[in-house]
Amino acid sequence: MRGFMKKALATAALLAMTAGAQAKETVVWWDFLSGGDGVRMKALLDQFNKENPDIEIQATTLEWGVPFYTKVQTSAAVGEGPDVMTYHLSRLPLGVSTGTLRELTPDELKAAGFSGDNYAPANWKAAQVDGKQYAIPFDIHSIILYYNKDLLKKAGLLGDDGLPKGLDGAANFEAALKTLTTGPDQVGLSIPTADNGTTWRVFYTLLAQQGGSFINDGKVLDGDNADKATKALAEMAKWTTEGWVPKQTEYPASIALFTSGKAAMHINGVWEVPTMTDLAKSGKLGFEWGAIQIPVLFDQPATWADSHSFAVPNRKGKEISPEKLKAVLTVIKWMNEHSIFWATAGHIPAYLPVTDSDEFKKMLPNAIYSTLAKTATFDPSSTIAGVASPIYEAASNYFMPAFNGDGAPADAISAAKDELQGLLQ
Structure with missing residues (x-):
């Protein structure tokens, strides 16, 4: 039993x-x-x-x-x-x-x-x-402006709080880029100009800062949005044609320009913050760095986000x-x-x-640029938008060449508009 x-x-x-x-x-x-x-x-x-x-x-x-x-x-x-x-x-x-x-x-x-x-x-x-x-x-991830505190301070563009000053407004931003570009080995800004994703993000940010809209009621760059888009792309093209931003720069090379001290500022996603943090901790960066929300170059604060x-x-x-x-x-x-x-x-x-x-x-620099969440501008709510979408292809085929000084911004906007509109019909 x-x-x-x-x-x-x-x-x-x-x-x-x-x-x-x-x-x-x-x-x-x-x-x-x-x-x-x-x-x-x-x-x-x-x-x-x-x-x-x-x-x-x-x-x-x-x-x-x-x-x-x-x-x-x-x-x-x-x-x-x-x-x-x-x-x-x-x-x-x-x-x-x-x-x-x-x-x-x-x-x-x-x-x-x-x-x-x-x-x-x-x-x-x-x-x-x-x-x-x-x-x-x-999360919210966006592009931000990385900056070399040492170079900005030397150029009189760093406030007592350690943040850049005098960068808001297209004219001021251009003046800063000109001041910070002292020769072929020292440019004002590095951007992955050979990367369609970054090209789209910067373009969309500048379009949104004008209150522009890429797609409205199924129409691509309708009304004065095409003019605003042309203005955004023309501003970007000016940076490269003036020699303030190197042309045809691949993604890794663009980062290297900044981390080596050859570019005073750098536009990239928040996802590169660990790169900067790790290099600084290991003593390989060679300068103090920071990151802020993209300056307001036009009418209102806005930043591309996903x-x-x-x-x-x-x-x-x-x-x-x-x-x-x-x-x-x-x-x-x-x-x-x-x-x-x-x-x-x-x-x-x-x-x-x-x-x-x-x-x-207390988490820096995240807490500083987290203000962008209030004015974050997400991609158009459309079947042709988003990561690895036709819009990104258009950025590669039309916006990127104009960004690098190959072709007129107005022509690039017109061609992209026609192609993308065709996909919505």
């Missing part, structure tokens, strides 16, 4: 353990994050799995850009793919138009503790298409269960609440309780 009881108890214990194991929810995760972003996300994923024994994230990293979005679309169409994935908000309209993304209903968001009040208005709106929520923002976000695929015939969705939203909420670590990659956390925290306010 005693042996029977021991067996029964052992069986019961085994069944209890099995039930416990089965109760653990598995969340399949896809992302496109590499480099410093990838390292940081891996750390967050590991931390989540340690702190949440009832949910296990099984993560896979895929190739950034078109390959990622193509795989997501094709897998969702046949009922496969992840439970949750990273997604650029700029790609949201295209994802919705192809039926790739699942709506997150107001009731589902409310039950999970999400509120738009905890996000910058423009960022929360960018996560919507036609008023419906399809993603939860994780967001890494989290979205749920709309898997045909294999829709996510309520239990799985609850686990997914738990993961997303945890990521938002722990996004102070993500900020070490240069990003501005989307979750306001984090950016409003004392810890973030």
Whole structure:
């Protein structure tokens, strides 16, 4: 009898353990994050799995850009793919138009503790298409102006607070570039002028600073927006033709110009902040550096921005269960609440309780340029816009040559307008 009881108890214990194991929810995760972003996300994923024994994230990293979005679309169409994935908000309209993304209903968001009040208005709106929520923002990433404090101070362009002065207004900015360009080995500004992404971001920033709009009611650069676009591109072209910004500069070379002290300033994404931080810590930078929001060259503050976000695929015939969705939203909420670590990659956390925290306010230079979140201008909400989109191709084919002094800005704008309008018809 005693042996029977021991067996029964052992069986019961085994069944209890099995039930416990089965109760653990598995969340399949896809992302496109590499480099410093990838390292940081891996750390967050590991931390989540340690702190949440009832949910296990099984993560896979895929190739950034078109390959990622193509795989997501094709897998969702046949009922496969992840439970949750990273997604650029700029790609949201295209994802919705192809039926790739699942709506997150107001009731589902409310039950999970999400509120738009905890996000910058423009960022929360960018996560919507036609008023419906399809993603939860994780960060705001934008272009910023990196600067060499030593060179700006020497030129009388650095305030007592360590921030640049006298850069607002196109005329002032041009004067600063001229002053800071002292010869072939010392230019005022380096930009990846051979990179279509950077070209688009700078152009879109200057267009938005004029109150311009790229797409309105299905029309590309309609009305006076074409004139504003031409003005933006002409300003950029002036920088290169005057010799203040080197032409045809590849992305790595552009960074090298700044880090070697051969360019007094540098325009690039916030994602290069770790590059500068690491070089400074290792003593390889050779000067004090800082970073601020892009100066206001025209009528109003505005900066191109995008967001890494989290979205749920709309898997045909294999829709996510309520239990799985609850686990997914738990993961997303945890990521938002722990996004102070993500900020070490240069990003501005989307979750306001984090950016409003004392810890973030002490994080430099992020806290300085985080003001751009209030005037961030996201890509047009269109199926032809966003990362690796036809707009980026147009930037490569038309804007980039004009930026480098090859062709008239007005002709480039006209050609891009005609091509992109054709894609919308």
